[in-house]
Amino acid sequence: MAEGIVIDLGIMFVAAGALLLVANHFRLPTVPFYIIAGLGIGLTGLIEQPDLLMLAQWGIAFLVFVFSIRLDLGDVQSVLREGEVAAMTQLIVVAPVAFVVGYAFGDLFGFDAPIRNAVYFSAAVTLSSTIVGAGLLETEIRDNLVHGRLASTIHFFDDLVAIGLLLVTSAAVITADLIAMSIGYGVVIILAGLLVYQHGFPLLVRAADGSDELVLMGSISILVAFLAAAELVGISMVVGAFAAGIGIRNDETQALAVANGIDSIRDFFVAIFFVTVGALVSIPTLEMGAIALALVALVIVVNPIVLMLAFVFEGYDTRTAFFAASGLNQVSEFSLIIAIQAVLVTETIAEPMFDAIILAAAVTMILTASISRNERRIYEAIVPRFFAEQRTDHVDRNSRTDEGLEDHVIVLGYGRQGRRVVKTLENLEHPYVVIENDPVIQTRLEAECQRYVFGDAMSTYPWEKSRVDAATLVISTADHRPVSEAVLALSDTSDADLVLRSDDTDEARALLEMGATYVVVPDILAGEQLFEVLEALLAGDRPPSSLKQDHLDTLSELERYGFSTLRERF
Amino acid sequence: MSQIALAADFALIIVVATVIGILVRQFGQPTIIAYIATGVILGPVVFDVVTDEGLVEVMAELGLGFLLFLLGMKMRFSDIRDILRPITNVAVGQTVLQTALAFLVALALGFGTQEIIVISLATVFGATPIIVKVLTDKDEITTLPGKIDVGVLIVQDIYLVVVLAMFSAENIDDGGEIARSLAVIFAMIAVIGVLSYASSRYLLPKLFRRIANNKDVFLIVAIAWGFLFIAVAESQFHGGIEIGAFLAGISLAQLPYSKELEDRITPITDFFILVFFATIGLQIEGGAPALFAHWWEAIVASLVLMIGNFWIMFYLIDREGFAVEPTFLASINMVQVSEFSLIVGALAIQQGYIGDEILGYLTLMALLTMTASTYIVANNHRIYQRVEPWFRRFGSDDDQDADLATYEDHAIAIGYDDITERALPLLDEHYDDVVVIDRKTEHVEDADAQAYDHVFGDFRHTEVRKAANLKGASFVLSSSVQREVNRALLDEVNEEALVFVEAERIDDARDLYDRGATYVIMSTHLTAEMLSEYVEQYVTDREGFDETITADLDRLRRSDREPATGMVGDGGEADG
Secondary structure, eight states, X not given: OHHHHHHHHHHHHHHHHHHHHHHHHTTOOSHHHHHHHHHHHHHHXXXXXXXXXXXXXXXXXXXXXXHHHTOOHHHHHHHHHSSHHHHHHIIIIIHHHHHHHHHHHHHHHTOSXXXXXXXHHHHHHHOOOHHHHHHHTHHHHHTTOHHHHHHHHHHHHXXXXXXXXXXXXXXXXXXXXXHHHHHHHHHHHHHHHHHIIIIIHHHHHHHHTTOHHHHHHHHHHHHHHHHHHHHXXXXXXXXXXXXXXXXXXXXXXXXHHHHHHHHHHHHHHHHHHHHHHHHTOOSOOXXXXXXXXXXXXXXXXXXXXXXXXXXXXXXXXXXXXXXHHHTTOSOOHHHHHHHHHIIIIIOOSOHHHHHHHHHHHHHHHHHHHHHHHTHHHHHHHHHHHHHHHHHHHHHHHTOBOOTTOOSOEEEEOOSHHHHHHHHHHHHTTOOEEEEEOOGGGHHHHHHHOSSEXXXXXXXXXXXXXXXXXXXXXXXXXXXXHHHHHHHHHGGGTOOOEEEEEOSOHHHHHHHHXXXXXXXXXXXXXXXXXXXXXXXXXXXXXXXXXXXHHHHHHHHHHXXXXXXXXXXXXX | OOSOOOOHHHHHHHHHHHHHHHHHHHTTOOHHHHHHHHHHHHSTTTTOOOOSOTHXXXXXXXXXXXXXXHHHHHXXXXXXXXXXXXXXXXXXXXXXXXXXXXXXXXXXXXXXXXXXXXXXXXXXXXXHHHHHHHHHHTTOTTSHHHHHHHXXXXXXXXXXXXXXXXXXXXXXXXXXXXXXXXXXXXXXXXXXXXXXXXXXXXXXXXXHHHHTTSHHHHHHHHHHHHHHHHHHXXXXXXXXXXXXXXXXXXXXXXXXXXXXXXXXXXXXXXXXXXXXXXXXXXXXXXXXXXXXXXXXXXXXXXXXXXXXXXXXXXXXXXXXXXXXXXXXXXXXXXXXXXXXXXXXXXXXXXXXXXXXXXXXXXXXXXXXXXXXXXXXXXXHHHHHHHHHHHXXXXXXXXXXXXXXXXXXXXXXXXXXXXXXXXXXXXXXXXXXXXXXXXXXXXXXXXXXXXXXXXXXXXXXXXXXXXXXXXXXXXXXXXXXXXHHHHHHHHHHSOTTSEEEEEXXXXXXXXXXHHTTOSEEEOHHHHHHHHHHHHHHHHHHOHXXXXXXXXXXXXXXXXXXXXXXXXXXXXXXXXXX
């Protein structure tokens, strides 16, 4: 009876809601707590409805749907541009190792399909979570710190791999023919999605004639149609959802309302999905515990180590490498989807393996949050011991500077602000050194800067190399507290004036207390200018049209200086 | 489960409903018609490919629940309290009089005794979902007529619970048993009501203050709160989903975060309520034959009841002393027969009081009146304008009236941060009202302290924009750097308004100017300019530099606001 299911849903949501309050209190991610809520419900045996599984699958569909709507072609390019070595290393090194371990377990515990189970195990170890990982890195990504960017490209890569895996494992029996057919269908469906993007969706928006509700329902109808198509040809519905998401455009005004709508609906079903997943876990056994332990160890320790080495090899400094790698140490929700598909569709996963993956997912997602809070301490304790000597060589090799520099200005960061400052200094023919650690900007550094040191501002060597003891002024354009504090610590070895940057007035005041000469707070500067402009406008001193024209003229000038940005992300 | 069967029934409903909805939209009709038509077409009457069982039924129930949850969120206790007494009078009177009218009509049309009783009990109810949905879409749900209708509907819902209890009872003749279960039900409703009120005053403000900053937690906890009431109520009595959801919603209505919540819950509601409307058509057992068995009686009865109901409501509401216009509007919104009649009918069939054709008759009446009234409600103002001269004779001097506070020619600031904060006092001098839209709970207090009006929420949400009356603003300042937000802003705002937006990239700035921005703030470029000026000064004129920064630092130290840990959209510039 429908009411019974509604009550069951009620229990699920109330449990989830209660646990979310806990998560919020400890500032932990929400997903693991959904799983825990499910675990609790499953153990008490309150809910036992197949219809709930159906709702959970809609959760999967919406999860992938929204993920794929947000996809940007630029993201694909960025992966190819950086992090490709690490991504490949993951697949070539970590995955096989995990596969072997998984197979060993399968053999040991006598699973029916040890190879497939090993694949599931390996997927769980290798792929990291977009929802949780990206959530934790939100600030870093927003501040465009290198390690945030790096981690998010790996996440993205992992998600694509996951979709491919889902496609391949959706057949109950794996033969070469079936795989080829699945891939074939998958490609066709994705192409159909691209077609919808080009023609179908704009048509929908026009037909809906301004009704947000219809565009929303139309988008969901597209999802439904693709899901049905995928089901029809016998491939995983995830691919259908993925293709449907590609078909939806998200770069128009209408998109705002539709995006909100789909987000809310997704949140509703996704909550059901994660709770259901947790509820599917049965009573713990020794086997499940062993597998889970191995999973957690591999995910928290081995995967990050391998990734970190790969990043260092690609030319990132150790700090960036470490922080990026530690943003990748959780089990991905796509692995959960792979596991669920294995349970519901193909019935090829052993129970202890399934339980272990779910458990490991919850554990790693919580652990990763606590680890990220103590990231710096862990870094300080472990890494420098292993990497000290090589790093100075690396810095030396990639820098171009003058040992005898004196009375110069050190500019930290070569973004828009750094470039502007450097241009001014060159016009004044004043000596300077730029410190920067992003490999992507390296070519630019070489081409445009007289002197630069390529290294991590949080270590001491780059500062030594840039002769901070003899400098008169250090300007930091990085809005990141740890960096600012590292700069302030330089006052022990140098008399230079320290100009920092912060987006936060409280933080700015604190930095001033700690000894900064000046702190640039962009919003305050903007606020000042706004005040002047507004005053003139409201008092009638300047007509709006002249305001606009003057500004447009200024912007053209800036462009001529080369300060407009294309698709520049930094 | 060998295949991931995505409930083909439910999926089919969505797709067909969307297609019909688009068609219907081309002709300018309300989408509800499309949804009801979907059910009729897909159900037993025409194609019979879909049933209302399983997932479809669940979604329909959820739809009703979410709709009433949303409805509750739009009401405040104070609103209800003011009109509680008149509403109760109207509702009670209406029930009695309409039952009598339906009784007479059924008698005149020649139905049997038991049938007459069932029909007259079933056709009393107004269609809550239709009225609520159409009025909400037109933004009239919180007007006085809207509130009157909602009040009457809620009282009717309670009455429905009573009727359902009667029909579900094992032995309809045992008055004592019925009385007992009714007493229990009323006690439960009272308890839940008290809980709702108490928690809205003591528990919820604290709870939500902690979580309102976290979007995901906020939504799910709110849904959990709704489900808590729903589950408790439904497990105790039939019809609990609706009443529980409504009371849960009301308890949340008092919070400043309710607009934001409304906006996030609405899409979920729309999604499920679509299925609900479709299920109306799906429930027509016996297909076309049963539906049309008493077709001419249905038409006659519908006409009589629609006209009769209107006058009954008009008379009753007018008696309570409301002005003519709200009385007219409130009455004309309620002229339909509700789908609840189908529920009552279905129960009656189960108990063997009536046959399929009577249910068909009830359904046909419901369909006719609902379709007609959807148009009527959608055009209620226009109809009133036509007949106003004739109705004015009903007006009298001591009529009450409601007025809604809206903003007009005001200034709006989107996002409360260092940039907007600087401009607000200036705006306050020039404009009568300054409204701040922001998504941080800390800023709620700051803005209140400064005596600016405040709307909590994300600018991307329609409800929030409506609450601030974006269309009527004379000045808008946006501190969001997100292209889509600013574009949407420039599209919606009226042409004479002054609009200041922010951008990070020069192309975006140009684009925004093209779309009508008065000025585009570019803090990154600005900062870069200023920074290089300072550097130049440092190198060439140290003393000047020292003076400049001392002035800046003084200003910095003087401001002591909460940090801008996040504004609407992102955190601003993203490079160094």
